[in-house]
Amino acid sequence: MIKIGKYEFDSKEQAEAKIKALGVDTDENGVEYPTHKHTIVHLGHIVEQQGQYDEEGNETVAPVLSDKWHVDVLWKGIDDHPYGWKSYAVDIDGDGVHSFLGLSYNSHKF
Secondary structure, X not given: OEEEEEEEEOOHHHHHHHHHOXXXXXXXXXXXXXXXXXXXXEEEOOEEEOOEXXXXXXXXXXXXXXXXXXXXXXXXXXXXXXXXXXHHEEOOOOOOOOOOOOOOHHHHEO
């Protein structure tokens, strides 16, 4: 079973700490790698309002970015958000700015 979760954190560091808590190990070269089977995509500070540009492509109004760090997760083999993740979950209509291999967020969300 797969589930899709969309999350917003106060910072990239906060998101990375939650992800690391899912499980990591270190190889012989000191490089960390995940020990979990979930797929995680950092979206960062997503665009909340598109910018405007003139016919030459010059920015006339800057885009507005979210002040939160956004992450999408394709969870594998779980029925609910992992401990500590639910409070960062957001529920949106449609797929938002990202989807996993064309999977519908609304069909696979928690």
